[in-house]
Amino acid sequence: MYKFTLVSYLRSLFALLLLGIFASCETTKKVAYFQDINAVGQSELANTAKFTEPLIQADDIISISIFTIDDKTGMIVNQVGTQAINTVANQTAALGATPPTSGFLIDKNGEIDLSVIGKVKLIGLTTYQARELIKEKAAVFYTNPNVQVRFANFKVTILGEVARPATYVIPNEKVSVLDALGLAGDLTIFGRRENIKLVRDNDGKKEFAILNLNSKELFKSPYYYLKQNDVLYVEPNKGKAASLNQARTQTYALIGTIVSVLIVLITRF
Structure with a gap:
């Protein structure tokens, strides 16, 4: 009778230990x-x-492409932002920093400075509105300009x-x-x-x-x-x-192993 009670007790203890281990894990x-x-x-x-649609804000970087009938005149505008950013990129790369994204930086006044076209205020506009504004200004200098504007950052x-x-x-x-x-x-x-x-x-x-x-x-x-x-x-x-608490998990596993061995030994005698 005593042996049966001890075995039952140890088995119950083992079951509680298992419940403690599984309770510490999140269910799926x-x-x-x-x-x-x-x-x-x-x-x-x-x-x-x-x-x-998001609005353009100061310090945003805007990618602007202007395509015209004469590819060369369009390239003059499209290269300005990239050249300016690449100059900064070379400086930051020397310092081990991440190079900035290519494009036109919106200054504190909410403007960008496009070659030939000049300064254009884009702050508070969507990219669609910015495209229409730049297209209107570019039409003064270029024939049938096609403008694309998007966020670069x-x-x-x-x-x-x-x-x-x-x-x-x-x-x-x-x-x-x-x-x-x-x-x-x-x-x-x-x-x-x-x-x-x-x-x-x-x-x-x-x-x-x-x-x-x-x-x-x-x-x-x-x-x-x-x-x-x-x-x-x-x-x-x-x-x-629970997964990060490896020491506790290992302790539970060790105790469980010891209890299992004790149960096997007791049931054989």
Whole structure:
């Protein structure tokens, strides 16, 4: 009777130790995205987030290309921004810094200085509006100019539990949270899908938001589409903390092994 009670006690203790180990690990029930989308062929989600074109601000770098009938005259304008940036690039490379992006830097007055055309104020405009303005001014000097304008340094930063945390320069102005996370190689198994933190610089003030990848309501969020210089932070879950605590895990494993050996020895005598 005593032997049976001791064996039962040791087995119970072993079971509790196993529960303690597994309880420290995060379950996978919250890994899948958009868990509230269940019905096959579900109707479209109403009132989804609307994209707002970003406005050009001071210190932005804008890529501008002007094409004309005479390729040589167009090259005069197109090379100005690149030459100016390359001069700075050579200086920063000598210091071991990352070279800047090629393009025209918007100065503190919100202007750029184009060869032949002169100064053009672009601050507060969308790239489409900037294109039309530059095209109008270029038409004075060139025949039927074709102008292309886009952000050369539209960047977002993804930190935390993603495969490739980094700052990404994106050639497309319309980038969503999912696009950005895709660039970063998606979340790791340890990332909290329901608590993605977004930090945004809004007129010199920091703005914060929480995004939930587990819910389809993400598509309605005003923060679904990112803006320049947005920062996404993926918080680690409890499983990450448990995985980092190797000493505790090894101790549990050692105790479990010892208890298993004791159970085997007791049951044989």
